[in-house]
Amino acid sequence: MINRMLEQYRAQTKCLVALDSIIFGFDGDELKLLLVKRGVEVYDGTWSLMGGWLQDNEAPEHAASRILFELTGIQDVYLEQLYVFGKPDRDPIERTVSVSYFALINVADYDDVISHTYEAQWFSIHELPTLLFDHADMVKKAIERLRYKATQHPIGFELLPDKFTIPQLQKLYEAIFDFKFDKRNFSRKILSTGLLIKLEEKQKGFSKKGAYLYRVDNEKYVKFFDSFLNFIPNGFLD
Amino acid sequence: MINRMLEQYRAQTKCLVALDSIIFGFDGDELKLLLVKRGVEVYDGTWSLMGGWLQDNEAPEHAASRILFELTGIQDVYLEQLYVFGKPDRDPIERTVSVSYFALINVADYDDVISHTYEAQWFSIHELPTLLFDHADMVKKAIERLRYKATQHPIGFELLPDKFTIPQLQKLYEAIFDFKFDKRNFSRKILSTGLLIKLEEKQKGFSKKGAYLYRVDNEKYVKFFDSFLNFIPNGFLD
């Protein structure tokens, strides 16, 4: 019996399993994507997401983190699983199934590391170079997911520095949705979440008047996560 | 150069890739899951999702459909990709990465095929047997996703017959969320989508008075799909 089962397993095709991560960043103005130059000349001029292969005894999410670190020095960021891409011909060299992840980071936090040590580079999502394989599909899906999540969670905070202003946050949301919001309604809505703590300091330099800095109330932020479903009566999820 | 690249590919570990589908059904009263008895004696008493392996030259979503058909005779249903499960030890026999899918079907549509020809069986989601490997995690994730989607899309229609009554639909939502809704508010909300067309006929037999049957306005339903993001001003998506 057990033998028959093992035979069944042995008869199956095995596949390479790749991990590809879409890293979003925000520089205060535009939404950016982190890409690397594929280190192989055949694909000259094409750029790639942060990609690598799954190793033995490694969970996919760990592999994705490891690869991101190896390629960029970025560590300890929240990577969320996005989608599996597995068309038989997606990688022309060999059959590969790719699990994609995405992350949000604050460009300023990593700018030095990335540009000095690694061959990664930020690109505006409006001016992307040619991407490897089906990486453009992955990016498209990631943007959809980012928008979706940004409507549900105050996920945008992840892309900003610890201290930020309301106008900065608004610019970020405008970059994500490619849409201008009314600033009065925007600030009311954001502040009504109760997740922001107003600081004494003002941001100087950017505007003449200067804008108040805020930081996220981390305790509330954590509680906030992963819950609210429109259909469900208030109080159901408490 | 090309050789170096091919070597790089060759050096990588390959994995078995499995597909596992979570099939939800509704029988008018309870939310159900379709499971099969794993055909191997070692796992006596444990049941399994609709699982199988990815073959050469087969896209994962096709494999998932094929497997579902082979195991149950179910065909042409919408399978949505759910999540990848890939912990190194999730399948104790051999390293396998599993891509999970989920689907919603109307139990009545397939009841005959399933029970007479195949070894699949419906289980109430409140009384599930022991499940193979990490299939319980998959089910948990699928229920979360189902609830999430049900708040955003009128996805519940998929689980009902073509013609159905408002009380039936309400029971379905109550089964999905495990929560009782106010029938006046429920019917107002559902009808306000404009997606339902009231028919002349009434459902007979279940209640004394009989309830009006409705069907989905397919044209509107399609338009409705995949869009509305709370944060975006009305009209933005038109």
Added chain:
DNA sequence: ACAAAAGTGTTGGAACTACACCCATGT
């Protein structure tokens, strides 16, 4: 003084919740 960005308040309409009674029919 003026330009540039920050900050703030009101109003009308829509949508949501909570809630209770009558209707049609099979037994």
Added chain:
DNA sequence: ACATGGGTGTAGTTCCAACACTTTTGT
């Protein structure tokens, strides 16, 4: 006649979108 589930309306509240002027300060 009565029991069972089906169907409907209202009032108070909250939430949302639309909209324009004043404030601060660097030049």
